Amino acid sequence: MAVQTPATAQQPARLARGVLGPLALAQFICSFAGSNMNVMINDMSKDLNTTVHGIQVAITTFLLVMAALMIPGGKLTDRYGRKRCFLVGLAVYGVGAVLSAAAPGLGVLILGNSILEGVGTALLIPPVYILTTMLFTDLTARARAFGIIMAMGGLGAAAGPLIGGLITTAISWRAAFGFQALVIIVIILLSLRIKDPVPPDPHHAFDVQGAVLSAVGLVLVVMGILAASTNLWLTLGLIAGGVLVLAWFRFWVRKLERTGREPLISSSIFRVRASNLGLVTQNFQWLVLMGTSFTVATYLQVVRHYDAIQTGVIFTAATIGLLASSLRSEPLSKHFKQRTLIMAGFIGTAAGIGVLIGMVKGYPGPWAFAPGLLLIGLGIGLMLTPSVNIVQSAFPEARQGEISGVSRSISNLGSSFGTAIAGTILVADLTRSAYGAAMIVLAVIALAGLVVAARLPEGDQRT
DSSP states (O other), X not given: OOOOOGGGGSOHHHHIIIIIHXXXXXXXXXXXXXXXXXXXXXXXXXXXXXXHHHHHHHHHHHHHHHHHHHHHHHHXXXXXXXXXXXXXXXXXXXXXXXXXXXXXXXXXXXXXXXXXXXXXXXXXXXXXXXXXXXXXXXXXXXXXXXXXXXXXXXXXXXXXXXXXXXXXXXXXXXXXXXXHHHHHHHHXXXXXXXXXXXXXXXXXXXXXXXXXXXXXXXXXXXXXXXXXXXXXXXXXXXXXXXXXXXXXXXXXXHHHHHTXXXXXXXXXXXXXXXXXXXXXXXXXXXXXHHHHHXXXXXXXXXXXXXXXXXXXXXXXXXXXXXXXXXXXXXXXXXXSOHHHHHHXXXXXXXXXXXXXXXXXXXXXXXXXXXXXXHHHHHHHXXXXXXXXXXXXXXXXXXXXXXXXXXXXXXXXXXXXXXXXHHHHHHHHOOSHHHHHHHHHHHHHHHHHHHHHHXXXXXXXXXX
16 A cells, blocks of 8 residues: 555645646546537548548547556556656647548548547546545545546536537537647646656556457457448457457456466456446446437437537537536535435436437427437436446555546446447438437436446445
8 A cells, every 4th residue: 555645635625726627627628529529420521531430430439449448548557657647648649639630531530539549548537537536535525526527527528519519610620629639738737737646666567468358359349339230240240259358358367366466457346346336337327428429419410410510509408417417416425325316317317318209209499409418418417426436435545546447448438339339220220210219229228227326335425
């Protein structure tokens, strides 16, 4: 167990000014990157001479690269330090944003946005959660810090369509990537004063084979889902291959543990029931949020022929709802158990999807989307922070690198699944019925999240 330094003893207000700002802004821009492209589908596909499916592949690949590399990214913080990984991740992300802005075709866009921005995010996001957990040792202060970070993350995901739509309509979709690069520069400047609470250990073991196996397994599974709209046999083959590689990864982990070596993920990380259930709720939350965002944005642009700004304005309802509920998560946590908040969030989200299906079918106007999106935003915002707090607080400081990587990987895997599943249904048949089918699938997943949340331990602490 590392010894606390004076940095960990600073007052929460000072930490918020010196540390929380750049960490929250980093979470914002990464979440923004995952959703802002949804309103650029028509503009980008025409400019890059590709299709809706091509843009979907780029979006999903970005989310997938994050998910596949988040666990190795979390482990690297022990070896190279949290601040160093954070800054390197920001730099890689910035280069990817610039390359994406200048992309002449889909291939370069995938290299810049999907690969480089994905790798950068996998390096910079684990330190955000590790530093927050290490620096905010008081449960109330930690809950407040996570509340701000998750609010900024949710705001980035929900406001991404609006901000992206405004920039795309006023200037160009390329300027949206320029905006990301500028924000990255600001974060780097703000981050220079961050102090790493624990010195890095350059001799810390790193499981290269485990990192490769876990990444390949996750990539194969998600790529299998993406292939469902074109080749069912390829889908089955890719998913089966992914499952086999992940089984090999599990065998490798057990082998390293038996020989006394440190694996990429210790099997004991999954022996905490509350944490396991919290991870599942995180996965479902981001799956529903990103799946809904992609489904509604695609439907508005491809079927109803709305432009980027019109689509973005409609998503304002989700932004308002998410921001309102996430900022209230800390006061609510003093009166309600975290399990209760997560269950209420899934109920609100499922209700919102139901309203979206019913209202859009009965009312042709654009504002028919607002009530449902508002409910979804309220529901997601209500449960983001409790889920993260349950998972992070279940482990001591020495294991924060490991659990942070796992937590962010599970969440981003949910985002990948959401875009892949919803996109596959839509691409197969871009009609009103396909929209309804995608939304029904997302509603079922939200209800499944409610069932999982109900199984969280009743004795979880109020923060």
